[in-house]
Structures are given as structure tokens and as C-alpha cells.
Amino acid sequence: MLYCGNLLLLGVVVGTAAVAANPSPFYAALGLVTVAAMGCGFIMCSGGTFLCLVLFLIYLGGMLVVFAYSVALCADPFPTGLAEGSVAKYMAGYLLLTGGAAQCTTLAPPFWWSVGQEADMSAMQGEAEGVSEAYGGGGIILISCAWALLVALYVALGVSRGSSRGPVRPIK
């Protein structure tokens, strides 16, 4: 399980590096999907099965929006892929930096807390309680958050509309 967790965390780092290396929006969205999937996989390995499912669905929804917007509104005629020139160089640089930092900081032997109280069957209990709390006591806050997400959707549409005639364009 430790090996699996480390592999997934490596995926998170690679995905983040792919976003940070500034490729075209399509590939950056791909990097974000990688980060989301690997992160959720890691949470699943740590025992949060329900949490990771919810998180992944929400991330996926966000990714779909980002992807649809980036394709529909700011479509690059000549996208820069991950394997091309500057992107690949930056990505390699970020990965080397992260690896070096990981080497330098020799932590205690890695251990991960499980998401619930224990790694046994009681993990489901905490999650179910959290969900019922979110829908019960936190109902209004949940509605505000959902409303904020809707406004965010509108904002992204409002800022980036107009494709090649709009103010937000790829710089050549």
C-alpha cells in the first residue's frame, strides 16, 4: 500500500509540473485531470473511499468546464504540447527541483494517517457523519458554495468570451 501511495503522489507531482510548465490550455487541463485522479487515488488508498469519490466527481465537473471553455473560447490554432521545447524543459526543471527538495528534506519514515479514525471498517462512519452534517447543519453554506460555483462559471464565460476577437487571446 505504501508503494502504491508513493506512486500516486509521484503522479500528483508530475501532473502539477505539467500544469506549471505553461503548455496550451488543453494539455494543462490534462495535467489537472491527472492531479485530480492521482490525488483521489491517494485518498482512496488512505481509506477515504467516499470522500475521494465525491472529490473526483467535483473535480471532474470543474475539469469539464475548464476543458470546454478552453477549447470553445480560447482555442489555440497551434497548441504547444507537453513534449515541445520550452514546456518540456520547464517540466523537467520543475521535476528535478521537486526531486532535489524531496532528497534534501529527509523526513521521518513516511507514514500516512487514514482518513477516518482508523483504517478498519469504522472509516465509513466518519464520512457518513460528515455528509449528514454538510446537508443538515451546513445546508445554507452548501447552497452558498454552489451559488458561488455558478457565479464562477458565469465569470469565466464573461471574461473569456469573444475568442480571437475577445480581450483574452493566446500570445504569439
Added chain:
Amino acid sequence: MSPYVLVLLLFTLGLGTTLAFVSSHWLLAWVGLEINTLAILPLMVRNHHPRAVEAATKYFLIQAGGAAVLLFAGVTNAWLTGQWGIQQATSPIFIGVISIALALKLGLAPLHSWMPEVFQGLDLNTGLVLATWQKLAPLALLFQIQPANSPLLIFLGLASTLIGGWGGLNQTQLRKILAYSSIAQLGWVVLVVQFSPSLATLAVLVYIVAAAATFIILKLVKSTNINMLAVSWAKSPALVAMAPLVFLSLAGLPPLTGFMPKWLIIEELSKQGLGPAATLAVLTALLSLYYYLRITYAMTLTMFPNNFSGVPPWRLRPLQLTFPLACLVTGTISVLPLTPAAIALVAL
């Protein structure tokens, strides 16, 4: 933009500020700040001018950065102490990080440089919302954390009054001058917030009234730079005759309302044994006075010649609602005699 959407967005703007005001939990405060930021963005890009979109993008990046630092500090605090409450934050490091994040959101020097750029890209109405309403939520959080890290806030305050005065000196663009003026006024607020929150509230209220009066005057005479002010007398002579008093009230000259918060803040700082800080703040207010005086000079104290067809606009009825402006100008000019009542009101 459809009026329905506009109303919904304004409602969301209010919702964000209200959430930040009522929350006692860092997560909810963060949600409030984020809703606030998101709701103002469509209002900023309403006319879809590239400059406005640029300003909105800059504003979003800065505010998102500030909110991320705030969330990071809140989560770290919860991790280290197990407390999520805003008023339960006790660690000085944590309060320092929160103060810096809020300073970034408020545009206090040395984290101010986004503000003139963002203001310059917006129309005066949105600028007014940005200069007044958008400051309320971060200020409410700053009032609540009960800062113990006094040198940091005094440094932020003094740097803001200095940069706010200095940066506006060589500007000809009124919106940039107003942005620097906003930085300077918030500097005074932050200077006193840890000694007397009620005085800081008073300073914020006076600034909001004065800023609203200023922005609406400039909106009425349709001026965005000092050259355009020169012919503003033809638009509304009585208003332009009052305008210098409004600007000098912002500068803090005695018989006007703006003198009240500065006077009380200096008194409070002297009581706290911070004479040098008070002196420095007053000296930097002189720098601000210079650009207010220059606006006054171009607007009212000189009467530039104009051709005959450019003179009569004052005969026409203004299309804009003028009653709120009348109230705001009166408030900006003449509330100084009510100082004891104002102090009693904010000390409740």
C-alpha cells in the same frame, strides 16, 4: 448586461460581504471573501473593453492569491492548535500571515501596486464599489483577529500613508490618484486598528462617505484626468465650487469632516507613546495634500477659457440622480461639529 443578472450579481456581492461579516470560522470567512471577489468580476468586465478585462484579471489574480494565503494560514492554525475560530487565533506568526494576506486584499503598501492599475482600467462606478464596499470584508476580518503583532501593522500603516502620498504626486490620471488616495486613507485605518477598533471604524466610515462623494463628482463632470477637470466648471458650477472642500476633506484639513479621524488617530497614537509614528503619518499626509490641492487648482481655483458653445451645459438638467451626491457632499464637508456624536456612535 441584463438588469436581472446585474441585480443577482449585486446580491451575490452583498452575500459575500455578509458571510465574511457574520462568520466566526476561517473557512466560512474565506468563502465569503471568494464570493465577494467572484461577484465583482462580471461587473468589472461589463463593457468588455480589453483594459477592463485586464484590470479584472489582475484583480482576480491578486485577490485569489490573498485568499489562498488566508486559507493556508487558517488551515495551518487549525492544524497546529485545533481551533477554527477567527477570534481564537493566538499565535503571532499566524496573525502576521493573516495580516499580510488581508493587506494584499486591501491594497496596503508595500502590497499595493495592483491597485492603481486596476482602478485605471475601470469606470468610476465600479471603481467606487472597489474603493468602498470591497474593502469592508477584509477590514471586518482585520478588526476581528485582534492583532498582537503591533510592529507589522504599524509598518503597513506608515508605508501605506507614505506610498499613498508619494505615488500620487506625479499622476495626471484621476483614477490612479484616487487609488493612491485610497491606499493612504486605509493606511491611517490600519495604523490605529490595534489600539482602538472603534476609531478605525470611524475612519473607514468617513473615508467611505468622502470617497463616494469624490467618485460621484468625477462621474458627474465626466473627468478621468486632470486636463478634463479644467472645463468641468461649465458642467455644474455649484458642484465644482463645492468640490475643493470635498478633496480637502479627504486631505484632512480642519473645518472639514476628514479632519476628525486624523485628529483622533493622532491623539490615540500619542496616548500609546507612538509620537514618532504619529509625526511620520502627519508628514506623509502632507504629500497627499499636494495632489488634492493640484486637483482643486485645476478644477476650481482657475477658470480656463472655453469657446462659447462649450460653456452652456450647466443650463441642462443633469441626467444623473443628484440627491445622494448632495447628502454625501454635505457629510464630507460638515460633520466635524458632530465629532462627539460620531465617537459615541462607533464606540457602541
